[in-house]
Amino acid sequence: MTTALYLPEENIDMIAATSVLQQQAADIRTKTINWASYMQSQMISEEDYRAISALDKSRAAFLAQNSSQVVKTLLNLVSHLSKDSTIQYILVLLDDLLQEDRSRVDLFHDTAGKLKQCIWGPFLNLLNRQDGFIVNMASRILAKFACWGHETMPKSDLNFYLQFLKDQLASNSTSYLQEMALLAKRTQTILVHTHGLHGNSKDHHGNQYSPSLAQLQHQHEQELVVSANESYRQVPNSSEQAHQQESKCAIPNNEYIQSVARCLQMMLRVDEYRFAFVGVDGISTLIRILSTRVNFQVQYQLIFCLWVLTFNPLLAAKMNKFSVIPILADILSDCAKEKVTRIILAVFRNLIEKPEDSSVAKDHCIAMVQCKVLKQLSILEQRRFDDEDITADVEYLSEKLQNSVQDLSSFDEYATEVRSGRLEWSPVHKSAKFWRENAQRLNEKNYELLRILVHLLETSKDAIILSVACFDIGEYVRHYPRGKHVLEQLGGKQIVMQHLGHEDPNVRYEALLAVQKLMVL
Numbered sequence: 001m002t003t004a005l006y007l008p009e010e011n012i013d014m015i016a017a018t019s020v021l022q023q024q025a026a027d028i029r030t031k032t033i034n035w036a037s038y039m040q041s042q043m044i045s046e047e048d049y050r051a052i053s054a055l056d057k058s059r060a061a062f063l064a065q066n067s068s069q070v071v072k073t074l075l076n077l078v079s080h081l082s083k084d085s086t087i088q089y090i091l092v093l094l095d096d097l098l099q100e101d102r103s104r105v106d107l108f109h110d111t112a113g114k115l116k117q118c119i120w121g122p123f124l125n126l127l128n129r130q131d132g133f134i135v136n137m138a139s140r141i142l143a144k145f146a147c148w149g150h151e152t153m154p155k156s157d158l159n160f161y162l163q164f165l166k167d168q169l170a171s172n173s174t175s176y177l178q179e180m181a182l183l184a185k186r187t188q189t190i191l192v193h194t195h196g197l198h199g200n201s202k203d204h205h206g207n208q209y210s211p212s213l214a215q216l217q218h219q220h221e222q223e224l225v226v227s228a229n230e231s232y233r234q235v236p237n238s239s240e241q242a243h244q245q246e247s248k249c250a251i252p253n254n255e256y257i258q259s260v261a262r263c264l265q266m267m268l269r270v271d272e273y274r275f276a277f278v279g280v281d282g283i284s285t286l287i288r289i290l291s292t293r294v295n296f297q298v299q300y301q302l303i304f305c306l307w308v309l310t311f312n313p314l315l316a317a318k319m320n321k322f323s324v325i326p327i328l329a330d331i332l333s334d335c336a337k338e339k340v341t342r343i344i345l346a347v348f349r350n351l352i353e354k355p356e357d358s359s360v361a362k363d364h365c366i367a368m369v370q371c372k373v374l375k376q377l378s379i380l381e382q383r384r385f386d387d388e389d390i391t392a393d394v395e396y397l398s399e400k401l402q403n404s405v406q407d408l409s410s411f412d413e414y415a416t417e418v419r420s421g422r423l424e425w426s427p428v429h430k431s432a433k434f435w436r437e438n439a440q441r442l443n444e445k446n447y448e449l450l451r452i453l454v455h456l457l458e459t460s461k462d463a464i465i466l467s468v469a470c471f472d473i474g475e476y477v478r479h480y481p482r483g484k485h486v487l488e489q490l491g492g493k494q495i496v497m498q499h500l501g502h503e504d505p506n507v508r509y510e511a512l513l514a515v516q517k518l519m520v521l
Contacts, residue, residue: 020255021140024133025092032056033089043081048073055093063097067104070097071111079122084131091126091137098144105149119145120157127164136259139165143263147270158273163280165264169302170285172257257294261301268308274315283309283322290327296337303328303343310350317355320367325351326420329371338385345393348373352400365404366416374401411438418449421456423468429475439479447490450476454492463504470496470507474514484518493518 035056039049051073054062063070077090097104112119123145126138142161146153153161267273277283286302294302306324310316324347332344351364368374377398385391414428428434442450456469473496477483487493496518499511 019258021133021136021259024088025095025137028088028092028133029096031085031089033086038081038086044077048076052077059097067107068111068114071108072115075108075112075115075117075119075122078126084129084134087126087129087134088131088137091134091141095137095141095144098141098148102144102148105145106151108145109149109151120153124157124160127161132256136256139168139263140259143266146273147266152270152272155276158276159280162267162273162277162282165260165267166277166280166282166285168260169257169264169289172260257298258301261298261305264305265301265308268305271312274309274312277309278315283319283324287322287324287327290331296335296340299331299335300337300340300343303331303340303347307343307347307350310347310354313354313356316350317357317360319351320364323421325364325367325373326371326422329368329373329376332373332376338387338390341380342387342390342393345390345397348397349393352397362404362407363416365401366408366412367420368397369401369405369408370413370416370420371422374398374405377401410434411441414438415449418452418472421452421460421465423456423465423472425464425468429468429471435475435479439476439483442476442480443486447486450486450492451490454487454490454495457492457495457499463502463507466499466502466504466507467510470499470510470514474510474517477514478517478520487518 033056035044035049035053038044039046044052047069051062051066051069054066055070055073074090074094078087078094081087081090108119120142123138123142126134129135129138139161142153145151146158146161152158264277268277283306286305290299290302306319306328310319328344328347332341335341335344348364348368352361355361355364377394380390380394381398410428410431411434413426414434417423417426417428442453450473453469453472456465457473460466460469473487473492477487480486484493487496496511496514499507500515502508502511
């Protein structure tokens with residue numbers, strides 16, 4: 001039996017998150033399929049022809065009396081037919097059946113078992129199709145089969161499906177960002193060419209806007225609408241036609257990103273699926289996408305995925321190894337949508353409440369303080385929210401973080417800053433007393449903090465981070481007698497010396513000071 005976490009407003013969220021899919025589905029429902037021609041050409045059996053024809057005419061009545069036959073027929077049609085428009089129609093019909101009554105998921109599982117048919121295979125195969133609607137509707141149905149019934153998805157299929165969702169999120173978000181970058185570039189070009197030719201206008205609210213920008217956005221939206229309308233009207237008859245039509249009128253990949261995220265939201269409600277998602281490096285993908293400028297709806301959905309993951313105590317304890325707290329803190333400081341604020345606060349609360357090891361909860365509190373979450377909480381305390389959960393979470397987090405600040409040693413603060421990878425000139429770096437007392441502690445946990453500093457010098461592009469890392473390494477070797485030897489063993493000396501030629505004068509200066517300390521006998 002699957003252990004699922006059911007949450008309020010699930011159906012509302014699903015509709016909001018899959019609007020492109022729903023718009024296409026609404027159009028597909030109005031179409032009729034000539035099932036008689038399929039039977040006459042012996043592509044379907046007479047039994048399946050009678051069942052699907054009856055289902056088209058009086059779905060509820062026929063299904064109530066012939067449920068097993070309906071399941072058998074739909075599985076046969078999905079497995080053996082290939083025309084895009086027909087598969088689209090069958091998937092919409094099947095999804096509607098499941099959406100109307102969740103218990104039908106178990107009906108499909110049980111009937112498929114009696115027929116010795118694999119319920120997963122036909123829909124997993126559809127994930128390889130070229131048609132975006134088919135791929136995403138099949139994915140949606142798979143998520144319902146996996147989450148709404150008593151049977152869990154087999155491990156090998158589960159890993160394939162979760163990898164598919166992860167890859168789709170990654171590619172769709174890349175496509176989305178490329179499209180936004182292209183739109184920004186086109187906007188900039190038009191604004192440059194039209195600068196001085198048009199005065200600013202005002203809309204009916206009195207807000208100023210640039211006519212060229214408004215026109216460009218309208219044109220872009222119209223292109224997407226035309227693209228969406230054409231993509232499910234024109235069904236290719238050959239692979240060559242499919243390729244041509246895909247290039248001309250297919251919906252851009254990013255149009256489905258909300259649908260992909262919605263499937264993942266469903267899957268991660270089930271505890272058995274959470275570790276499998278971590279196993280395909282799913283959390284890193286979520287964080288990577290959240291660190292880019294995706295829209296607030298996608299932000300909400302992906303943070304929701306992180307939230308349900310944190311209900312597992314083991315995963316909650318490991319979550320900040322993926323830099324979840326710094327990324328969510330950044331989003332919290334910028335977000336204007338209440339639903340995004342609410343879900344971030346809920347993640348933060350779980351990161352404190354759920355880990356069984358109190359030291360992990362303490363580390364999470366310190367990380368939040370380091371990422372300026374207390375400041376954001378104080379701002380939120382001044383606002384009024386209709387949602388009582390937000391108010392309760394703000395109060396809880398404020399109390400916990402204030403307590404952690406009182407217990408915070410200077411080394412705890414320093415270690416949290418280094419682990420976050422966000423070095424800045426905080427007072428602790430310039431304190432001679434701190435380095436006298438704590439330089440040797442950089443050797444703890446197999447030189448964990450020292451290794452991080454060296455890694456930052458090797459990978460960071462930020463001048464402040466590089467400057468602070470050089471300074472800290474210099475102070476370490478100055479105050480720890482064997483520091484030069486340790487740093488050389490870690491390859492740090494060579495990396496510091498490489499920054500002597502850095503383009504930023506501050507980085508060059510701090511690198512020079514560090515090298516001087518390294519050279520002192």
